[in-house]
Amino acid sequence: MNETRPAADSPPPSPAQQQVRVPVPRSAPYVTYVIIAITVAFYILQLVSVWALGYAIPGLGMDWLEYYGARINEAILAGELWRFLTPALLHGSLPHIAFNMYALLSFGAGLERHFGHLRFFLLYLLGAFAGNVASFLFTGGSYSIGASTAIFGLLGAEAVFLIQNRKSFPGQFRSAIGNIIFIAAINLFIIGSLPGIDNWGHIGGLVGGLMFTSFAGPLWEIEGVYPAYQLVDKRSFQAVVIGAAVVTAIFGGLAVWGFIR
Numbered sequence: 593m594n595e596t597r598p599a600a601d602s603p604p605p606s607p608a609q610q611q612v613r614v615p616v617p618r619s620a621p622y623v624t625y626v627i628i629a630i631t632v633a634f635y636i637l638q639l640v641s642v643w644a645l646g647y648a649i650p651g652l653g654m655d656w657l658e659y660y661g662a663r664i665n666e667a668i669l670a671g672e673l674w675r676f677l678t679p680a681l682l683h684g685s686l687p688h689i690a691f692n693m694y695a696l697l698s699f700g701a702g703l704e705r706h707f708g709h710l711r712f713f714l715l716y717l718l719g720a721f722a723g724n725v726a727s728f729l730f731t732g733g734s735y736s737i738g739a740s741t742a743i744f745g746l747l748g749a750e751a752v753f754l755i756q757n758r759k760s761f762p763g764q765f766r767s768a769i770g771n772i773i774f775i776a777a778i779n780l781f782i783i784g785s786l787p788g789i790d791n792w793g794h795i796g797g798l799v800g801g802l803m804f805t806s807f808a809g810p811l812w813e814i815e816g817v818y819p820a821y822q823l824v825d826k827r828s829f830q831a832v833v834i835g836a837a838v839v840t841a842i843f844g845g846l847a848v849w850g851f852i853r
Contacts, residue, residue, distance in 0.1 A: 619704075619705055619708070619709070621700060621701040621702075621704040621705060621712075622704075622709060623700075623704055623709045623712050623713050623716075624696065624697065624700035624701050624704050624712070627696065627700070627716060628693050628696060628697065630681065631680075631681055631683075631689065631692075631693065631696075631739060632689070632693065634657065634681045634682060635682075635683050635689050637657055638655045638656075638657045638658065638682065638683070639655075641655050641656040641657055642655045642656075652734060652735075653684075654735065657682055658682055658684075658735065658737055661674070661675065661678035661679065661681065661682055661737075662675065662678075662679055662682060662735040662736065662737045663675050663676075663679045663724050663727050663728060663731075663735055663736045663737070663790075663793075664734070664735045665728055668728055669851065675724070676720075676721050676724045676725060676728070676847065677717065677720055677721060677724065679720070679724055679727075679736060679737045679738065679741070680720035680724075680738070680739045680741060680742045681739070682737040682738070683737060683738055683739070684737060684738070688738060689739075692738060692739040692740055692743060693739075695740075695743045696739060696742075696743055696746070699743065699746040699747060699750060700712070700716075700746055702750075703715070703746055703749060703750060703753070706753060706810050707749075707753075707809070707810060708810075710832075711808060711810075711832055714804070714808075714832070714836050715745060715746065715749050715801060715804055715805070716742045716745065716746070717742075718745060718800050718801070718804050718836060718839045718840070719741060719742040719743070719744060719745015719746060719748075719749075719797040719800045719801045719804075720739070720741050720742035720745070720797065721800065721839075721840070721843060722741070722745065722796045722797055722799060722800025722801075722803075722839060722843045723740075723741020723742065723744060723745065723793040723794065723795075723796040723797030723798075723800065724736075724741055724793060724796070725796055725843040725844075725846050725847045725850075726792045726793060726795055726796025726797075726799075726843075726846075727741070727790050727792050727793035727796065728847065728850055729792070729846060729847075729849075729850045730792040731790050731791075731792045731793065733790075736790040736793060738790070738793075740790075740793065740794055740797070741790075741793045741794065741796065741797035742797060743797070744776075744779075744793075744794045744795075744796075744797035744798040744801065745797040745798065745800050745801030745804075746801060747772060747775065747776055747798060747801065748797070748798040748799065748800070748801030748802035748805065749801040749802070749804065749805040749809060750772055751769060751772045751773075751776075751802065752801075752802055752805035752806050752809055753805055753809045753810065754768050754769050754772070755769065756805075756806075756809060756810075756811055757810065757811070757812050760812050760823065776798065779794060780794060780795065780798075796843070800839050800843065803835070803838060803839050803842070804835045804836065804838075804839045805835075806835070807831055807832075807834055807835030807838055808827060808831050808832040808834070808835030808836065809827065809835075810825045810827055811825060811826045811827045812824065812825060812826070813826050
């Protein structure tokens with residue numbers, strides 16, 4: 593944005609009266625890097641388990657970490673509830689993990705700078721949880737794995753963040769939101785139609801990210817005295833807790849419905 597200066601004899605204009613360049617709060621995306629490192633480490637462990645022990649289920653090509661951590665409905669119904677989260681740490685091939693980690697770095701680094709470390713970590717966990725609950729309820733097949741449930745949560749969060757803070761991105765909002773819609777449409781309707789793609793997991797993660805950010809995403813306002821304006825996040829910590837509780841309650845309730853059903 594271009595900055596305009598007032599005349600010498602006029603009072604300083606308010607942020608609403610002019611375009612000003614305000615620095616966006618920034619911090620290194622440590623959580624994104626840690627999640628990538630842990631996920632890559634788990635993939636290496638998957639390879640090592642096959643090399644050392646062979647496949648847990650040879651006919652399916654399922655390694656031992658998948659056997660104990662994938663979204664397998666029968667195992668979840670037997671009480672293995674950690675499977676609502678652990679599939680996000682597991683991948684079926686090198687292209688699979690490479691694509692997901694590239695997407696995580698592309699979306700996660702910017703989102704974490706805007707959301708902060710704790711709120712971003714909650715977003716990632718809730719996206720994975722919501723996606724795997726949706727997969728548990730609506731996806732057939734033997735099992736599913738992958739971080740794409742959580743990554744679709746980031747995609748939904750990015751959309752809500754841009755909409756709620758569109759005044760902070762003049763001239764960029766339409767192209768940015770259009771790009772997100774395009775990416776979501778390609779993944780859901782084209783890639784998602786391919787065999788072996790857990791599209792319900794993607795949809796669940798997307799909805800989880802949308803819901804959490806609607807309650808808990810950063811809500812920026814410009815504060816300060818000209819020319820020392822700054823962006824301040826007006827969203828309270830209580831709102832973040834409420835957002836996390838709402839997503840957990842809704843998708844947790846859906847999971848309970850799946851058990852009863």
